[in-house]
Amino acid sequence: MAYSMSDLKKGLKIELDGIPYKIIEYQHVKPGKGAAFVRVKIKSYINGRVLEKTFHAGDKCEEPHLEEKQMQYLYDDGDFCQFMDTQTYEQLAISDELVADSKKWLLDGMMVDILFHNGKAIGLEVPPTVELKIVETAPNFRGDTQGSNKKPATLETGAVVTIPFHILEGETIKVDTLTGEYLERVK
Template sequence: MAIGMSELKKGLKIEIDGVPYRIVEYQHVKPGKGAAFVRAKIKSFLDGKVIEKTFHAGDKCEEPNLVEKTMQYLYHDGEMFQFMDTETYEQIALSDDQVGDVAKWMLDGTNVQILFHNNKAISVDVPQIVELKIIETAPNFKGDTSSGGKKPATLETGAVVQIPFHVLEGEVIRVNTETAEYVEKVK
């Protein structure tokens, strides 16, 4: 189905020249002379790059063939990340480039959302909040307050986040994966 200029809006998924994009920002421009147009910033699902694109009245773009599946992260075999479809038990392997920075939030057994474009995996999304164990951090010092500063902590996946002084090594914390920030200690 073709998408016209008037149907464009923030968050809409479109396909241009075989590449799927998401509209992250758009502005309808009506100049004093000439026809109206839409200036949009679009983000590629394939490489994450944001580009600016202008759409005029007759321009059409396609709706991409995107499917999102819940899959379980199994393990990293040294070269590839192995995932299993939770419904069909079918396995796929993705490279470090395909998985990207979200790898630092994945433990074996974590359920993730994998986006497929024309039956080819293009991106991996982890849950917004994950629970991870602290494996290394500085000890608690006398005089530290729970509302005071922060210290770095290495988590079991290798990710490093800033945590309050009162949180200790061996404890499990919740982390926001979008901002890489400490949320709370798991009780």
């Protein structure tokens, strides 16, 4: 399906020159003289670059062939992260560059959404929150009960987050994967 200028909106996925993009900003401009046009900022799913593009009446762009599949994270072999389709038991290796910052939240057995473009993996999305165990943090000192004080903690995946002083090593906490912030202690 081809999109015209009037179909464009924020959040829409489009394809230009064989590369899938997501519209992150949208502005409809109607100048005093001349025809109206749409100015958009688009982010590439392949390399994450943000571009600015102008669409005029009659310009067309294609709908990308994107597929999202839920897969289970198995392990990291050093260069690639291994995932498995739980329906077909087919395994998929994704390079560490493509996994990027999401790697610090991956725990063996975790389910993640992997985005495919024309059958090739182009990205992955971890759940918005994860529950991880604290493997190393400073001990709690008497009198450190004020909520505004924080200390660093290393989690079982290797990620480092700041937590309140009253939380101890060995406890499980919930963390926001987008911001990397501590949310709450898990009971």
